[in-house]
Every structure is written in structure tokens, then in C-alpha cells.
Amino acid sequence: MFNFLLKNLATTTDWRNVGRVTIDILFDEILLEIFDFLVVESNGFKTENWWRALVHVCRKWRDVIFGSPHRLDLRLVCSDRTPVRKMLDVWPPLPIVIRHSARPKSVWDNIIAALERNDRVCQIRLELDLRSWEKVLEAMQKPFPALTDLMLLSNTEIAPIVPDSFVGGSVLPRLQYLMLKRVPILGLPKLLLSAADLVHLNLHCIPHSGYVSPEAIVACLSTLPRLEILCLGFESPRSRPNHESRRLSSPTRSVLPALIKLQFTGVSEYLEDLVARIDSPLLNCLEISLFHQLIFDTPQLTQFISRTPTLGVHDQVLVDFTDFLVRVTFPIPSSNYRLMLKILCRQPEWQLSSVAQICTSSFPPSLIHMVEQLAIRERSYSTLEWQDDMEDSQWLEFLHPFTAVKTLGLSKRFAPHIAPFLQELVGGRTTEVLPNLQSLILEEHPSGPFEEAIGRFVAARQLSNHPVAISKRRITKR
Numbered sequence: 001m002f003n004f005l006l007k008n009l010a011t012t013t014d015w016r017n018v019g020r021v022t023i024d025i026l027f028d029e030i031l032l033e034i035f036d037f038l039v040v041e042s043n044g045f046k047t048e049n050w051w052r053a054l055v056h057v058c059r060k061w062r063d064v065i066f067g068s069p070h071r072l073d074l075r076l077v078c079s080d081r082t083p084v085r086k087m088l089d090v091w092p093p094l095p096i097v098i099r100h101s102a103r104p105k106s107v108w109d110n111i112i113a114a115l116e117r118n119d120r121v122c123q124i125r126l127e128l129d130l131r132s133w134e135k136v137l138e139a140m141q142k143p144f145p146a147l148t149d150l151m152l153l154s155n156t157e158i159a160p161i162v163p164d165s166f167v168g169g170s171v172l173p174r175l176q177y178l179m180l181k182r183v184p185i186l187g188l189p190k191l192l193l194s195a196a197d198l199v200h201l202n203l204h205c206i207p208h209s210g211y212v213s214p215e216a217i218v219a220c221l222s223t224l225p226r227l228e229i230l231c232l233g234f235e236s237p238r239s240r241p242n243h244e245s246r247r248l249s250s251p252t253r254s255v256l257p258a259l260i261k262l263q264f265t266g267v268s269e270y271l272e273d274l275v276a277r278i279d280s281p282l283l284n285c286l287e288i289s290l291f292h293q294l295i296f297d298t299p300q301l302t303q304f305i306s307r308t309p310t311l312g313v314h315d316q317v318l319v320d321f322t323d324f325l326v327r328v329t330f331p332i333p334s335s336n337y338r339l340m341l342k343i344l345c346r347q348p349e350w351q352l353s354s355v356a357q358i359c360t361s362s363f364p365p366s367l368i369h370m371v372e373q374l375a376i377r378e379r380s381y382s383t384l385e386w387q388d389d390m391e392d393s394q395w396l397e398f399l400h401p402f403t404a405v406k407t408l409g410l411s412k413r414f415a416p417h418i419a420p421f422l423q424e425l426v427g428g429r430t431t432e433v434l435p436n437l438q439s440l441i442l443e444e445h446p447s448g449p450f451e452e453a454i455g456r457f458v459a460a461r462q463l464s465n466h467p468v469a470i471s472k473r474r475i476t477k478r
Helices: 002-011 015-038 060-067 084-088 108-117 130-139 164-171 186-194 214-221 268-275 299-306 346-362 392-399 415-422 448-463
Strands: 076-078 098-100 121-128 149-154 177-181 198-205 227-233 261-266 284-293 318-323 323-332 338-344 373-378 409-410 441-444 469-472
Touching: 015 060, 076 084, 076 108, 084 108, 098 108, 108 121, 108 130, 121 130, 186 214, 214 268, 261 268, 268 284, 268 299, 318 346, 323 346, 338 346, 346 392, 392 415, 415 448, 441 448
Parallel strands: 076 098, 098 121, 121 149, 149 177, 177 198, 198 227, 227 261, 261 284, 284 338, 318 373, 373 409, 409 441, 441 469
Antiparallel strands: 318 323, 323 338
8 A cells, every 4th residue: 555655656746636545545444454453353253244234334335345355354154044146146246155054944045056156155164964965965066166164064874975076076276174074075085185275174073984094194194284283083993994905014104294283083003004104293282082992002103202292291191081981181281282092981990901001002101201290080970880899900000100200189089999909009019109109189088998098008108218298189170
């Protein structure tokens, strides 16, 4: 704007006209600044239909708003309740956003009408039921060159397989955000290879019919230099690599230079094949959920964590036992990021065996030996049924790696389960586990058999010249 003013000042002799032009331009600029400021909500996002009321105020406002559609990020939001055909005939040819959550009596003709303007559609976020799938797939066989956001969520157990002809042969050059939930796409590798600007990729609850091998996924990821968030989750443990095709002796690794968050849900064999083939130097959030199995052996995961600098500095760990899973979390100080590994199983003895294995086989020993604060919780709403005859060897295997722990926190519900094991650590076994323990934090003062067991443990530590102080406070929520 100011370059335009300077050019006019240098070439004109009509100063009154320059003054009028200057005032008009400055007034327009001020209006744009005001509009841009007023329409931003407290959460930092614009209400997408904010401009509709303003363009009816006066011709000046209408001209200013429609004169800067990109700066003001003007869009037409369409849903099944929007009279789409009428609306698109009234308003200028602005980018189209399509959003809909499946509900009874949805008017899908409006969604289809919006999809027909495929050259203008920039966002598609649809939740699909069984009866709507056929209509939407038919309408999305054309190219969508302006599409930046695509979210398709299927609320059916068996979703139709999306053909190769989806979005005109799966070419989305401007796509930045892709989320698919329970949606099998035959041409997914081709789609990803065409989306070089992709920043966020979320493939959630991938059904077995939509299985993609680790090799194919990594081949696609290697062409996405801007990818920051990757969420890859399978619906069941049926989706696993073919053992005959696994060749992991010396896989070539691809660098994902922008990746900061990786989430994975599936079997450990798939995870091993995946992380053996990638390096993510900026990764600071790794969240893994593994389906239960009797034996966990994940050396490739251990190596991946070891060669990722941002995942290697932790002095605290939190272990959670819940109704559906056991979770080990290494929070990263002063951030919302973390290193987390979950095992999806229900029985407490399986959870304890699983967490004992992953603490020794999935995390680098240097990481475990760095931990000085260990908190163990069972949620207050938990309905886990712990057996009174849990073997000492299971508790021993779980706690043995944490040789540097100085502070142990036990939640109110969990403490009575581990107390019988702690009271057996007397005589020559006093420092068999947690040899550097100095502080025991409980959420409530022990009483009854629990008090007796904790008392024996503390007394034994005192006699061995390794005293432990007991304090009461809430276990951290992190």
C-alpha cells in the first residue's frame, strides 16, 4: 500500500486527488485491520461466517471485505442444513468448507451440491454412516485441486473400500491435513505421494482391509518433508507384517526432518519395522499403544529412542494401571510433550508382566537408570481385581531396573497391592530393588495390614542404613 502511495506522490501534480486517494486507501486499510481484529475470538480462531452480517451494513464495507478475500480468509461453510445451491448462487466464488456430523434425517443433497464445486472446495470434514458412503464416494471421484484439509470418519464397523479413482485418482497437491478413521483407501500410497505439503497425517483405526505395510508407509513418508504430526493406528492385531517378507538386518533409514509427534497403535512387529526405517531428529512426543502379547521384544524401538536426542532426558516416570491398559509415561520437563508406551490389556497380572518387560526391553537402559522419581497409580474409578497371590518375581522384575530412584509415589488404590511385596524385602533382600530410595510418598496414611507391611519395609531399610522417609501428598497428575 505504501509503495503505491509513494509512486503516486512522485508522478502526479494533482495533490488534491492524491489526498483523496490516500485517505480512501488508509480508510480501507483501517477497516481491514478492524475487521481482522474484531472477528478473532478469545481462542484465537475466526468464526467462519463472521463476514455475512458485516457485508450488509453498507456498500463500502461490502467492497472492502470482498476486495480482500484472502487476507480476511473468507470462506463459505456448507453443511447438510445449508441451502447450498441457493447460497453458492448469491455469494462470490469463495473457497468452500464442507462439514457434517452424521445424524438421523441428514439432508445429503446439500453436501453433494457442495462437493460438485470441486474446484473451490478447500476443506472436507465428514462423519459418514453406511447409507451416506455411496453418495459421498460417487461425488468425490473428481479432482479437488484446492483441498487443504480432508477428514473422513466412518461410524460403521465395516466401511466400503475407497477405490483408486477417489479424488480424481488421488492427487491432492495442496493437502496439508489428512485424517481418516476406519476408512480403507486402496490408493492411499498414491494419495500420500502426491501430497508433498502434508503437515498432519492421522490414519486412525485402520481396518484390516486397508492394511499398508511399513515399507510402503515409510516410502510415502520420505516424500513429505513438511510432515510434523504422524498418527498411525490399526483397529486390531490382525494387521501385522508378513514374517516371510520382513528383512530388518540393515534397513535403509529415511529422515523425517520436520516430525515432532508420532503416535502409533498396533502390534510390536509393525512398530519395529516402522521405527527401524526412520530417523526423526526433532521428535519430542512419542506415544505408543501396543496390543497385548505374551512376550515383548522391541530392540528397534530401543535404538530409535536412543538416537532421538529430544527423547533421552528424563528423571521421572509415571506408571498407570487402568481397566483397559497399563501406561508408562516419561514427561518432558517444561512442555506438553512426552514419551509414552501403553499395553492394551485388562488383567492386572498381564499388565504387571507387560510393564516389567517393556521397562527392560523397550526403553534404553540409560534412560531407565536416569529416573529418580517413580510414581505408580491405579485410578480411583478402576475396577481391576488384583490377586492376593501375585508372585514376588513379577514385582521384582518390574522394579528392578529403577536403580536410581530416590522418590517412590504410590496412589491410594495401588499401594495396598504392592505392600505385601515390600514387606518381604528384609534381611539380605532389603536393597534388592530401589537401592537408592530415600522417600516414600503415599496419598493417605497407612492403616491395618497396609500399615504393618509398610512399617516392616521402613524398619528393614532403617536397620540396613538405607532410611526411607514417609510423607503424604497427592501423586502427580502428569
